[in-house]
Amino acid sequence: MTTTGTAAPPLTSHLAGNYHPLPVVLATGEGSWVTDVGGTRYLDLLAGYSALNFGHRHPDLIRAAHEQLDRLTLTSRAFDHDLLEAFANRLAALLDVDLVLPMNTGAEAVETAIKASRKWGYEVKGVPADQATIVVADGNFHGRTTTVVSFSTDDDARRGFGPFTPGFRVVPYGDTAALAAAIDATTVAVLLEPIQGEGGVIIPPAGYLPAARALCDEHDALLVVDEIQSGLGRTGTTLASDLVGVRPDLVTLGKALGGGIVPVSAVVGRRDVLGVLTPGTHGSTFGGNPLACAVALAVVRLLETGEHQARARELGAHLAERLDALVAEGLLASARSVGLWAGIDVDPVHGTGRQLSERLMARRILVKDTHGQTVRLAPPLTITREDLDWALDELTDVLRSTVTG
Template identity: 65%
Template sequence: MSTTTDAIRTADAHSAHTYHPLPVVVASADGAWMTDVEGRRYLDMLAGYSALNFGHGNRRLIDAARAQLERVTLTSRAFHHDRFAAFCAELAALCGKEMVLPMNTGAEAVETAVKTARKWGYEVKGVPDGHAKIVVAADNFHGRTTTIVSFSTDHDARDHFGPYTPGFEIVPYGDLTALAHAVTENTVAVLLEPIQGEAGVLVPPAGYLSGVRELTRERNVLFMADEIQSGLGRTGRTFACEHEGVVPDVYILGKALGGGVVPVSAVVADRDVLGVFKPGQHGSTFGGNPLACAVGLEVVAMLRTGEFQQRATELGDHLHRELGLLVGGGAVTAVRGRGLWAGVDIEPSRGTGREISEKLMELGVLVKDTHGSTIRLAPPLVISKEDLDWGLDQLRSVLGA
């Protein structure tokens, strides 16, 4: 029996079946490539849902983590440590904001943003206590905690996890008119992904984000942008909101902020928003720990060079040109995305997204399906053009294009 089969059977027997992974067992990785337990190499075209924007085993990030591991990894927030202030100051500056509330996972950051908006609504805007509303978009993906699935329209994520948390209004994504009708005097925030990743890399209509920014400013409502997947270089800008010249009131960050090394997330806003918190009202034992801050500081430093944003722009233009040539040829019905991020809708007669992903795996390329016949492509930003082209060749081969 192969080691791959052994590992998969053991995992199936002893872990909750909350995922349906492809039948590959990764043992090591470097850059844009992963190697399984039997020595076969695969091109990673998913990058941990953007958590690995800087590639596997990025030397700068590993060195930063290793150096910190030798010093101190955790103090809790009961004490200061010597990496915390610098991390908060540098991340705030990258975002053009004043304050940072660090957490661990993306879902924790979204939960933190929800609490922030409600508290701001009651103490600053003057919404009656217990009446705050947050407007969200259909087909969103912000995590899978009980509060977050309460405003999900994904039945797999939501069904049979009630009773659900009230206080959310769901409107169609990209529909500014519907959003305007949903905002009332008790609305404290609009929470959106600038590009919906899990939904299939859906890019909103031109002018939508800037319209949301104008509307929320006029109505005294916080605009909270979930940039957990779309941010930190993925789309060719530091933040996807920048493509429309938009600066939200609140950035929600995660995934790539930890460089694929440790979980790091954060809510970033100005003092008039995050300043509503007082000691004891929110926290996390591991949030802002020394190891996380050391890695996060290095991520911020790498983003300041603009190198990764430029790579995502140039390689992303190439990616979308090549994918665009597949549309209308009988294999691909649509391509969406921005930068090194694409949702590819496969003609159903060619197979489901899962089936296409399995065939690509057999050829040495790892991608992820979503919503039936869609696959997502999001390679590490360090991928070479040659490797990217090789991966695209395998996709053409699988599609018979």
């Protein structure tokens, strides 16, 4: 399939092939829309896997970045700078947590949470040296570092990367009984996504996260919640764990915290847990750099008003209603949504998730498939209802007109 205005890829590329993107080459972006190198405009319904929660080039975020570029971009953590405490204090107040540990990428945040959990387990809980275990769920996606892929159940993520890091127990996602059975005296933490994004926006039973909280309290273990995709407004609340009233001990953040401008991540949570990381035990040259803090502070200010969370709730309810209608009509096998986030399962009679993504791209709508038959929808929280409805009308038309043999 070709798309008018899209440049053909070079015959010989020096780019490593660790991604299989849709055949579109983007050049500019504004709000919910992007434009390719040939001038064709597309509605972005992926938003950088939630990194662009506030759309492309949100004026408040661009202004903050420009102003900081004229002042100071990096000090390393050998020195403090004038935005570091301000960022930590403002984010801590937004999330009602004790401490903020800034890093760069989501995977770094998860690695940091794992290290802090283990050290807390040895120094505070009293787990014997090198025997700490962490319970995780199948279908998880917490990054692609060697430690993280050690407990992935995605064969593509694991194959060829062993030997794997020990100390993890994998249980079925959403299964409280299995979770309870996996926890013992060596368990220092339970690490979960409140909603599995990469898995296809998989939503667990309503009581699952509260049950995990209760089990961690019972066994003196930490509840670590990965909100890298689900957090910062995506689900209609600041954190997805807010939906079920759960307060984790540690939360990992990333993606939207950098506003789609710079990589920014953080681990936030209890003082007695993050406090075990002392000078020399963990660090990052770029973590909490001035440019990152300037952008992240602007992100926090956007979230403090509650406007974007409210938009995600309002438009999310409309999105759910439209998707449920497609399921009822038999055009989708199933659909799951929370806030402005959805996973739609394509009936094989309509092709694969990749084929649906390509057909929507031909109609100037950008989405991305995952795990074969599933397509994720994660539009910017700033999308208009009119643009959302146009995209859903196009999706409906594509499904009605496409049946594979």
